[in-house]
Amino acid sequence: MLTAKQNQLLLFIQERLASSGVSPSFDEMKDALGLKSKSGVHRLINALEERGFIRRMANRARAIEILKTPDNAAPQRGGDNVVSAPFGQAKTPSAPSAAGDDSFEIPLHGKIAAGTPIEALENRDSFVSIPGAMMGRGDCYALEVSGDSMVEMGILDGDTVVIESVNTARDGEVVVALVDREEATLKTLRRNGQFVELVPANRDYQTQVLEADRVQVQGRLVGLLRQYH
Amino acid sequence: MLTAKQNQLLLFIQERLASSGVSPSFDEMKDALGLKSKSGVHRLINALEERGFIRRMANRARAIEILKTPDNAAPQRGGDNVVSAPFGQAKTPSAPSAAGDDSFEIPLHGKIAAGTPIEALENRDSFVSIPGAMMGRGDCYALEVSGDSMVEMGILDGDTVVIESVNTARDGEVVVALVDREEATLKTLRRNGQFVELVPANRDYQTQVLEADRVQVQGRLVGLLRQYH
DNA sequence: TCGATATGTTCTCTTTTAGTTCACCTTTTG
DNA sequence: CAAAAGGTGAACTAAAAGAGAACATATCGA
Missing domain, CATH: 2.10.109.10 (Umud Fragment, subunit A)
Structure with missing residues (x-):
């Protein structure tokens, strides 16, 4: 599903989000992958979004959210759940x-x-x-x-x-x-x-x-x- | 998902809500972030709201509620410091x-x-x-x-x-x-x-x-x- | 009801940081 | 070989952030 580069970038973002709660900027990602230009990162990010691994807000700085990772298709976090406690799986769809x-x-x-x-x-x-x-x-x-x-x-x-x-x-x-x-x-x-x-x-x-x-x-x-x- | 400043402010609000049960005022947030003007806080608050991390009532003092945190720590739900909604309608806040x-x-x-x-x-x-x-x-x-x-x-x-x-x-x-x-x-x-x-x-x-x-x-x-x- | 106080909102200006796009090139892969 | 993925650099646009002031709105006590 992912290319080596895409996977590498995804893992980096995941690690940064986990450690600081702040997603990296394009420049930081560029450095992390050892690139010299941001535009390559831009393309990788688009690819990740297209494949549904991340979600981001258009034109917003550091607004990346991880939806799933290649190994476990399980989401990183509870998505947009507003409430965590009573939410459970008890709710049947619809x-x-x-x-x-x-x-x-x-x-x-x-x-x-x-x-x-x-x-x-x-x-x-x-x-x-x-x-x-x-x-x-x-x-x-x-x-x-x-x-x-x-x-x-x-x-x-x-x-x-x-x-x-x-x-x-x-x-x-x-x-x-x-x-x-x-x-x-x-x-x-x-x-x-x-x-x-x-x-x-x-x-x-x-x-x-x-x-x-x-x-x-x-x-x-x-x-x-x-x-x- | 968040910028460093947004994250910093969110953590501060969370800490204040946990310790005192009352959300900080814009002035207090301004001081906590080392700013000299409230308008910056206002913008950060809007950004947090737009990203779904907090919810607030317009023009109400200290009426901020945390919905989620970047590391997905337990949300602070419940203690509704927000009193009387101005909405005449059934807004079913509970x-x-x-x-x-x-x-x-x-x-x-x-x-x-x-x-x-x-x-x-x-x-x-x-x-x-x-x-x-x-x-x-x-x-x-x-x-x-x-x-x-x-x-x-x-x-x-x-x-x-x-x-x-x-x-x-x-x-x-x-x-x-x-x-x-x-x-x-x-x-x-x-x-x-x-x-x-x-x-x-x-x-x-x-x-x-x-x-x-x-x-x-x-x-x-x-x-x-x-x-x- | 008036007014003082606390608090939240907007506006303008400026600087810095970040994201987007484009043209062109190279590498990898089916 | 051709297509897809990856890489570079530059120009451009937009968002984030800080400051300061004026203004609007609640809240509460006199």
Whole structure:
């Protein structure tokens, strides 16, 4: 999954975060890897983010967070859990939360590429609460959108989408599609004879046309959350 | 995730909360960090809040709450030094810690035109629940978007937007603007000398340029919810 | 209710630190 | 060989940080 350099950088960041709680700057990473230019670091960081090993805030200094490490796919930390004590595993996914409240807690399963398909789903043990009205009929989970291939449908980079776990979808629905059992992507689904088209909502991207048996629907889009800063 | 200064301040707050149960004032934090001005503290606090390490109530003295720490030491939940919320609404401040829930109920105040301004706010006495992370610092309410003038920013007809009640906004923020005290509209705000520009995100609409005193900011956009059917 | 005090917020200005992008080159690998 | 990954350096943009002052807002007692 990772190249030697990417792994080396990831380990360095992890070590720095563990020892000081402060993530290293690009210059510090550059020195740690024995490089002479920051731009190489920049590329490695992008690669790590794309593969879901780290998360960062765009254009923010030292704002790197480690999500998982290559050996144990277990997250470093509890993600964005606000509370640690009563949180436990007791909560079943999509369970109604506080009494009288019309909201539900659903698990956040990681990132999904709206652009180039990158990675399959993974569990990060973090939860998001959503309005009850947004729940589909079945089991739901959330994904963070990465990439811009769905911008023309108003789905932006960084948005959180709510997905209902289903394995079939109607023509024209936006779905999480697993291609060749390894790459998950968010696209509009079109059926075309024995082929399936995964249609982006961005003129800069191409529609993928695939044999139906290479594509597996993992869920359909039922809601979207966005936060402005 | 944090810069050195941010981390230093967070540790100081944590230490004070643990030892005295009361969060330090801006002046005390200023002294603790060896600064000569409070404004720097203010910025650090904002950065910590943006990164989800603390939560606070606007304009309330010593109302800081630690949500997590960089090394993921046990959060200081519980001792709510924060008294009486100014929100008339059901903000269920106790629910989050008890149930691991992190959502709030906010009132839905009706529709807002993203296109041509149509109507001022009205009360429909209905509520929406939103994830806690989406709450601004202050009082929030929701509006249903009508029209398509903000589509290029991914705000579509029928979306629900979360608005933080404020009466000022920075240049470039998306705001609910009341024009001539009668027409509310959702637009990007630009200041231009004594004029205010209300900029749509749709090439088919025109920017409105108005004398500053004809425009009143009623809130700023902090979140967005969408439901797919 | 008025006003004093404590506290939080904003603004402008300046300096420093950090992140981004680009063009071009080299190395590794399938 | 060609593609992907890695490396360099420079120019550029943006964020972090510090200072100081004016202003806004709570809180509480007279």
